[in-house]
Amino acid sequence: MPFSVFIAFKYLLDEKRQTLFIMSACAIGVAVMVFLYGLISGLQRSLVDRTLGSQAHIILNANKEKPRPLAEAGGDTAVMARVERGFDRPQMITDWPRRIEAVASSSGIVAVAPRLTGAALLRRGDVTRPVGVSGIEPESFTTIIPLAKSIVAGRYDLVGDEIFVGKDLADDLGVTVGDRVALQTRGGAVNFLISGVFDLGNRSVNENQVFVSLRQAQALQGAPGDINQIDTRVGEIFEAERIARRLEKETGIETISWMEQNSQLLIALRSQSSSSFLIQFFVMVAVALGIASVLVVSVVQKRAEIGIMRAFGAKRSVVTRIFLIQGAVVGLLGSTVGCFVGTGLAMFFRNSAKNPDGTPRFPISYELSEYVVFILIATVVGIIAASLPARQAARIDPAQVVH
Amino acid sequence: MSPILSLADITKTYGTRIKTQVLHGISLDVARGDFLAVTGQSGSGKTTLLNIMGLLDRPTDGKLLVNGIDTAAMDDESITALRGRTLGFVFQFHHLLPALTILENVMMPMMADKGSETPGMRDAAAELLKRVGLGERLKYKPDEVSGGQRQRAAIARALAMRPAVILADEPTGNLDTNSSAEVFTLLREINKADGTAFVIVTHAADIARQCDRIVEIVDGRLV
Numbered sequence: 001m002p003f004s005v006f007i008a009f010k011y012l013l014d015e016k017r018q019t020l021f022i023m024s025a026c027a028i029g030v031a032v033m034v035f036l037y038g039l040i041s042g043l044q045r046s047l048v049d050r051t052l053g054s055q056a057h058i059i060l061n062a063n064k065e066k067p068r069p070l071a072e073a074g075g076d077t078a079v080m081a082r083v084e085r086g087f088d089r090p091q092m093i094t095d096w097p098r099r100i101e102a103v104a105s106s107s108g109i110v111a112v113a114p115r116l117t118g119a120a121l122l123r124r125g126d127v128t129r130p131v132g133v134s135g136i137e138p139e140s141f142t143t144i145i146p147l148a149k150s151i152v153a154g155r156y157d158l159v160g161d162e163i164f165v166g167k168d169l170a171d172d173l174g175v176t177v178g179d180r181v182a183l184q185t186r187g188g189a190v191n192f193l194i195s196g197v198f199d200l201g202n203r204s205v206n207e208n209q210v211f212v213s214l215r216q217a218q219a220l221q222g223a224p225g226d227i228n229q230i231d232t233r234v235g236e237i238f239e240a241e242r243i244a245r246r247l248e249k250e251t252g253i254e255t256i257s258w259m260e261q262n263s264q265l266l267i268a269l270r271s272q273s274s275s276s277f278l279i280q281f282f283v284m285v286a287v288a289l290g291i292a293s294v295l296v297v298s299v300v301q302k303r304a305e306i307g308i309m310r311a312f313g314a315k316r317s318v319v320t321r322i323f324l325i326q327g328a329v330v331g332l333l334g335s336t337v338g339c340f341v342g343t344g345l346a347m348f349f350r351n352s353a354k355n356p357d358g359t360p361r362f363p364i365s366y367e368l369s370e371y372v373v374f375i376l377i378a379t380v381v382g383i384i385a386a387s388l389p390a391r392q393a394a395r396i397d398p399a400q401v402v403h
Numbered sequence: 404m405s406p407i408l409s410l411a412d413i414t415k416t417y418g419t420r421i422k423t424q425v426l427h428g429i430s431l432d433v434a435r436g437d438f439l440a441v442t443g444q445s446g447s448g449k450t451t452l453l454n455i456m457g458l459l460d461r462p463t464d465g466k467l468l469v470n471g472i473d474t475a476a477m478d479d480e481s482i483t484a485l486r487g488r489t490l491g492f493v494f495q496f497h498h499l500l501p502a503l504t505i506l507e508n509v510m511m512p513m514m515a516d517k518g519s520e521t522p523g524m525r526d527a528a529a530e531l532l533k534r535v536g537l538g539e540r541l542k543y544k545p546d547e548v549s550g551g552q553r554q555r556a557a558i559a560r561a562l563a564m565r566p567a568v569i570l571a572d573e574p575t576g577n578l579d580t581n582s583s584a585e586v587f588t589l590l591r592e593i594n595k596a597d598g599t600a601f602v603i604v605t606h607a608a609d610i611a612r613q614c615d616r617i618v619e620i621v622d623g624r625l626v
């Protein structure tokens with residue numbers, strides 16, 4: 001064992017109460033960090049999951065296609081620069097199977113599905129409700145939004161004139177699987193058979209969205225073979241905005257990421273993260289000050305001992321190390337305990353805050369790597385805290401303190 | 404053979420604003436086997452001189468040779484290593500580290516020199532403690548033995564690196580007459596057996612008289 005480590009441990013063990021005191025300070029600080037981190041990240045994860053449960057990560061939408069000039073300026077042609085959006089012209093994505101393939105092979109994209117969106121009035125007897133109608137391919141669509149898993153009655157299948165309605169809409173109209181409803185558009189009314197009732201966990205979607213097969217939607221809109229939207233799913237959800245901008249450039253179709261659509265949520269998440277980071281930072285500053293002040297006192301108390309070690313051949317660097325090691329050990333052991341305490345607190349909190357159905361309200365969980373980071377941070381904080389007393393110790397002049 | 408320590412015209416002035424010159428040109432050689440007493444009134448500069456000889460402090464002017472080598476140009480790290488290997492110290496207060504056992508205290512200079520514990524270190528330290536009559540107290544903490552025993556442990560520690568010179572600043576100043584005589588006899592024995600040179604600062608005339616050579620500091624000069 002190196003001399004400096006030997007002495008550092010002797011000092012820590014000799015002053016047990018003092019060591020316990022600063023280790024507890026460190027443990028409490030790290031427990032707060034771990035607890036706060038778990039709480040905030042769990043809360044954010046559940047918010048984001050809920051948001052993305054009924055929303056594609058990136059949407060390419062032909063209706064929002066950028067207006068293009070009809071003639072390009074160039075050569076000796078003069079063009080009056082005036083670009084106008086098309087008037088009341090439902091736009092479609094042309095040549096979409098090839099487009100979908102191109103989007104699917106773009107980097108960062110893990111799933112792609114076509115969709116034709118439109119509006120209609122849903123009628124059941126005398127009651128009508130305005131709804132958004134989405135024509136989908138059930139197999140590809142459920143890779144974007146987990147609709148198959150969200151079917152609460154019936155089956156996930158759209159054959160012929162079958163339709164999925166949301167739970168809240170079904171309740172409102174008093175319909176269920178096997179009942180018939182009609183969708184009315186400018187072209188007339190078409191009858192559909194409810195094959196599934198879904199619950200996507202979002203009331204407005206459950207109330208206002210219905211799904212039919214792509215072919216039926218095309219027939220309703222009088223646009224056979226066309227789609228107006230491509231939905232995609234990305235691997236890294238927080239990369240969505242960057243990927244969206246790139247896709248827009250690649251395809252020329254306007255793209256919207258979930259991040260753009262939920263910018264308010266993102267701002268909230270970001271300010272929540274930064275305030276929790278700030279709290280964690282100041283907690284660790286307090287811990288560092290605690291460790292430093294105890295070690296400063298320790299150095300003052302041990303002036304003569306340090307002088308003696310120096311007189312008997314201990315180099316300044318060794319003296320420095322004796323105190324840095326104490327800081328590191330306190331940080332390492334204190335934070336390890338703190339990780340357990342913080343996790344315990346978080347689990348207690350998770351178990352006491354439950355939904356009515358008994359499931360935890362927050363999905364709090366930790367990765368081993370996160371603990372490693374916390375312990376590493378605390379150890380570095382311990383070393384930094386010890387650096388001032390260590391420098392003080394190294395400056396001690398044996399001739400001044402030993403008599 | 405050059406002396407172990409050779410001081411030539413050493414002066415020491417304390418302070419930068421208010422200057423106090425404590426030593427006024429001291430020249431002194433310490434050779435192997437010397438047993439030297441330094442006396443003088445309180446405040447005459449004995450400790451100051453010993454600190455300079457012990458490489459704990461630097462002279463303001465003059466030359467200090469250790470084994471014929473000038474120390475003026477050496478950096479702190481080399482001075483520390485040289486001090487650890489060549490010189491041993493005994494102070495009026497024992498200054499044993501209270502967190503360490505008596506044995507570990509004696510091993511301390513060896514570990515500081517080697518950087519860690521090496522095989523044989525423990526036995527060598529135990530051997531030294533046996534020699535000063537503390538063979539049965541190896542695992543005791545300093546506050547668990549008597550004042551005389553503590554001072555003998557401090558002597559064992561001074562012997563740890565087999566130094567050529569041991570500098571002792573009033574080594575018996577804190578002890579009663581009996582312990583004081585015991586400790587002095589021990590120093591004398593070590594001197595006779597190993598040829599270790601001793602420079603002993605003392606107030607006690609009877610102790611000084613038993614030394615081979617006495618130097619007295621008056622007004623910062625040797626007489």
Ligand SMILES: Nc1ncnc2c1ncn2[C@@H]1O[C@H](COP(=O)(O)OP(=O)(O)OP(=O)(O)O)[C@@H](O)[C@H]1O
Pocket residue numbers: 417418423425443444445446447448449450451452
């Ligand atoms: N660090 C210092 N700064 C300023 N003056 C000092 C310092 N150390 C010692 N002195 C002065 O130098 C003089 C000699 O001090 P020193 O400790 O060497 O005396 P001493 O002979 O050992 O005395 P004593 O017998 O009381 O131990 C004293 O006047 C003291 O005030």
Ligand SMILES: [Mg+2]
Pocket residue numbers: 449450451572
């Ligand atoms: Mg003195």
